[in-house]
Every structure is written in C-alpha cells, then in structure tokens.
Amino acid sequence: MLEIDRLDAWYGPSHVLHGLSLDVRQGEILALVGRNGAGKTTTMKAVMGLIPKVAGSVRFLGQDLLGRPAHARFPLGLAYVPEDRRIVPGLSVRENLKLGLLRASAAIKEGPAIAEIAETFPRLAERLDQTAVTMSGGEQQMLAIARAMIARPKLILLDEPSEGIMPVLVEEMGRLFLALRERGVTLLLVEQNVEWALNLADRAVIIDQGAVVHESSAAALRADTEIQDRYCAV
Numbered sequence: 001m002l003e004i005d006r007l008d009a010w011y012g013p014s015h016v017l018h019g020l021s022l023d024v025r026q027g028e029i030l031a032l033v034g035r036n037g038a039g040k041t042t043t044m045k046a047v048m049g050l051i052p053k054v055a056g057s058v059r060f061l062g063q064d065l066l067g068r069p070a071h072a073r074f075p076l077g078l079a080y081v082p083e084d085r086r087i088v089p090g091l092s093v094r095e096n097l098k099l100g101l102l103r104a105s106a107a108i109k110e111g112p113a114i115a116e117i118a119e120t121f122p123r124l125a126e127r128l129d130q131t132a133v134t135m136s137g138g139e140q141q142m143l144a145i146a147r148a149m150i151a152r153p154k155l156i157l158l159d160e161p162s163e164g165i166m167p168v169l170v171e172e173m174g175r176l177f178l179a180l181r182e183r184g185v186t187l188l189l190v191e192q193n194v195e196w197a198l199n200l201a202d203r204a205v206i207i208d209q210g211a212v213v214h215e216s217s218a219a220a221l222r223a224d225t226e227i228q229d230r231y232c233a234v
C-alpha cells in the first residue's frame, strides 16, 4: 500500500535517512520502533511531504508521492497525527474536528461526519463545545486522532500517540486502533512504548541510524528480547 524505497533525507547538511526501505501492507498495523533519533519521525514527515530535501521513492496505492506537494498527498487517502498533535487550543472540539474536514470530499463534508466521529469517541461527544485547551493531554490526543479520521483516510500515520497519556486512555486508544483495522484502515504506528505497540501490531520494523535493521511479525519481535535490547533500549 505504502512503498518506501531507498529513501534518503536531509536537514540542511545533516543526512539522517540512508536508503530506508519499507512497505506498509493494506489492512495491517505496522509498528515502527527504534531509539530516539533513529529517524522514525523523519520517515513519517518525508511521506507527508514535510522534509524539504529527500531522494528515493515513496509510492502510495501505486502513485508517486515525492513529486507532489504536501497538500496534494492528503486527498489520496493519507492522514498524519504528529507527535505535537497540532490541536488549536483556542478552538472548541467541534471546530478542531471541522479542520479535519477541510480536505475531505464533498460527500463527507455534507454528511454526518461530526455525529459519526462522536459515536466512535464518546469522550469527545460529551465535550464538543468545550475549548480544546481545557482537555487533558490524552483527550487532546484522542481529538487529534479523531480529526485525522474524520476525512476517512485509508492509511493513518501516528507518531507516538501514547506518549504522556494516562494508562486508561492508552488502553482505550489500543482498542480504537484494533477497531479501525477491523474497518479496513491501515495504521503505521511509531512508538517508544514498544511492548504496547507490539501487542497491537501485525508486523514490526526497527529503524536504526536512518535505515531499517529488522523486519518481522510483531509476535517474533516480541519474543526476541535480544534484538529489542540492542535497538530499542532507551
């Protein structure tokens, strides 16, 4: 579904991805793990068109992405939930959700998108008119995920969604991700919480120093504590 082939990326003179190749398959949850600074966020940003200097190939559903500006990638069915969430603090929950509809098709915009998303996220349904800044970090993360989902993407890239969130919400988020997969949505999940991610994921890829060093089923990596210690220990 998403094919990343020999991807290189730079921040100015600093060369941070080195020929990185990985595939995300339709309908799976793929966990992307590795130490701080390994290149996980950069990989997601490169897919979304947020790194100015890249080389290699990234294809989504057979279409070339690197030749398109960032704004032309979302309508292909991609969504991105960045680590800092990008919630607009002064807007209400409803207004933040509407931002997710800006790039949606006319059919979705005119349909009951907010009501539908509220059904999936009861915590948000209770707070639609509350200002986003008054919500907990976990609730804001849920809002960021809901906003990404509202345009019904086929693939969602999630950057450390469990970070700094209380355990009860992390569990709720895990159930949500499995339900999304049931609905046919594909997820690329970058996580520092390796144990949680491997319990949810179908497959796992480890990145180290800007390249893929391990690829297996999530279950195989869960059982391989030596590789986990070598590449994922903080």
Ligand SMILES: Nc1ncnc2c1ncn2[C@@H]1O[C@H](COP(=O)(O)OP(=O)(O)OP(=O)(O)O)[C@@H](O)[C@H]1O
Pocket: 011, 014, 016, 034, 035, 036, 037, 038, 039, 040, 041, 042, 043
């Ligand atoms: N804006 C930037 N300018 C220069 N270097 C950067 C920038 N952002 C990241 N880097 C560097 O690029 C490398 C990869 O960083 P990246 O954020 O992709 O790693 P990561 O695996 O997502 O780690 P983390 O879990 O810390 O976010 C690191 O060496 C980092 O210092």
